[in-house]
Amino acid sequence: MAMNERLPDFGDLIRALARLQPKDEQSKREIANLLGFEFARPLPVLPPTPPPPPKKPDDLPVPIDEMQTSASSAGSMAAPSSVAFNTDVLPSVLRPLPSNTAPPNWGMAAPLAPPAATRRERPPPEPLLVPRWTRGILSAALGGRGAGGEIDIEAVVRIISDARPFRSVPRRIAPRFGRGVQVLVDGAESMLPFIEDQAWLTERIRLVAGRDRTEVIGVDGGEDNTFIAGAGTRLAWTDYFPQFVPLPGVVAILLSDLGIGRMPLAPWTMPDQWLSFANGLRRRGVPLVAIVPYPRERWPAALKGAIPIVHWDTRTTARSARRAVETRLRQTERSTA
Numbered sequence: 001m002a003m004n005e006r007l008p009d010f011g012d013l014i015r016a017l018a019r020l021q022p023k024d025e026q027s028k029r030e031i032a033n034l035l036g037f038e039f040a041r042p043l044p045v046l047p048p049t050p051p052p053p054p055k056k057p058d059d060l061p062v063p064i065d066e067m068q069t070s071a072s073s074a075g076s077m078a079a080p081s082s083v084a085f086n087t088d089v090l091p092s093v094l095r096p097l098p099s100n101t102a103p104p105n106w107g108m109a110a111p112l113a114p115p116a117a118t119r120r121e122r123p124p125p126e127p128l129l130v131p132r133w134t135r136g137i138l139s140a141a142l143g144g145r146g147a148g149g150e151i152d153i154e155a156v157v158r159i160i161s162d163a164r165p166f167r168s169v170p171r172r173i174a175p176r177f178g179r180g181v182q183v184l185v186d187g188a189e190s191m192l193p194f195i196e197d198q199a200w201l202t203e204r205i206r207l208v209a210g211r212d213r214t215e216v217i218g219v220d221g222g223e224d225n226t227f228i229a230g231a232g233t234r235l236a237w238t239d240y241f242p243q244f245v246p247l248p249g250v251v252a253i254l255l256s257d258l259g260i261g262r263m264p265l266a267p268w269t270m271p272d273q274w275l276s277f278a279n280g281l282r283r284r285g286v287p288l289v290a291i292v293p294y295p296r297e298r299w300p301a302a303l304k305g306a307i308p309i310v311h312w313d314t315r316t317t318a319r320s321a322r323r324a325v326e327t328r329l330r331q332t333e334r335s336t337a
Contacts, residue, residue: 008036127200134201136317138208179249180213181205182286186256187220187234189266194293197312198255201291205253217244219254221269227277241280248285255312258303260294271300278307 013035022028032038127134155170183205185198206214219229219240229244230237246252262268278288292299293312303309310321 013037127197134204134208136321138205179247180215180251181209182244182246182250182252183214183216184219184229184252184254184256185216186254186269187218188257188259188262188268190257190259190261190263190268191255193261194255194257197293201255201312215246221267221273225273225276227273240277245281245284246286250286252281252286252288254288254290256290256292257294258290258292258300258309260292260298260300271302274300275302275306278303 013032016031016035017028020027020031022031150172152170152172159166159170183202185202191198202216206216217229217231218234218237219227220234220237222228222239227240228237229240256274258274259268259270274290281288289308289310290303291310291312295313296304296309296311299309310316
């Protein structure tokens with residue numbers, strides 16, 4: 001009785017089974033009953049469940065199209081309060097909103113900003129001149145022209161051989177900074193691919209020559225061998241020579257292709273027009289230097305010996321620009337002697 005008054009102890013059961021070592025299930029059950037345990041009977045082994053019989057054709061689900069057709073045909077009749085349907089077969093039914101409900105104004109929603117990782121800014125264009133050489137190149141091109149160089153021995157010999165009197169000592173024309181700079185930006189359609197390069201070089205000219213000594217205007221060939229120019233919109237441009245010719249000694253820098261890269265069906269300025277333009281400035285004491293973004297072999301032959309031309313390219317150096325200007329000065333000197 002004392003054994004049954006306390007709770008059964010699994011330790012006693014384990015030790016009893018280990019000491020007695022019963023051989024069959026009946027002996028194990030009796031030992032467990034003596035120690036206060038109720039030995040569970042083993043579960044009966046059930047036979048395997050047979051598979052369900054195949055469905056008859058009448059039990060197959062009705063296709064969705066047929067159910068919708070039957071539902072629409074029965075719409076004129078009284079609709080039942082609730083319709084039981086299999087959600088695995090039928091799709092969800094969208095129900096219209098009440099008429100007094102205002103639809104959301106999706107068009108006024110602010111657009112979402114693109115993710116930071118997808119934002120890409122256009123890189124700045126690479127200049128056509130090497131930045132560290134630009135100042136030297138522009139200094140060579142911006143120098144004014146004057147007879148302040150060395151004594152011209154060849155001119156002296158020619159005057160003596162012609163038995164002409166000396167009115168002044170002939171000197172070589174040498175570059176020198178003049179009274180200022182006038183930047184002529186070619187506004188032809190063929191210069192549209194270089195519009196950012198024109199802006200970049202114009203700003204560098206202002207830095208080299210001084211903003212207070214630099215004037216920037218647009219220029220383009222007009223009708224009857226004339227040129228129009230202006231500082232604002234093209235519709236307001238007027239004739240260049242009566243309005244915009246600078247004072248003698250000011251250097252004119254022309255940023256142009258000289259009509260080399262002309263576009264189909266677009267007006268373009270012929271080399272003879274640029275030659276007339278350069279001669280008109282020279283008669284007024286204004287030297288002209290052209291900076292052209294095309295190689296020498298494409299320059300118009302009529303302009304190579306008429307005006308100094310500097311190649312607008314990364315291979316151009318201050319030395320080559322100075323050589324181009326001084327070569328043209330020597331040609332001018334021989335033609336005027």
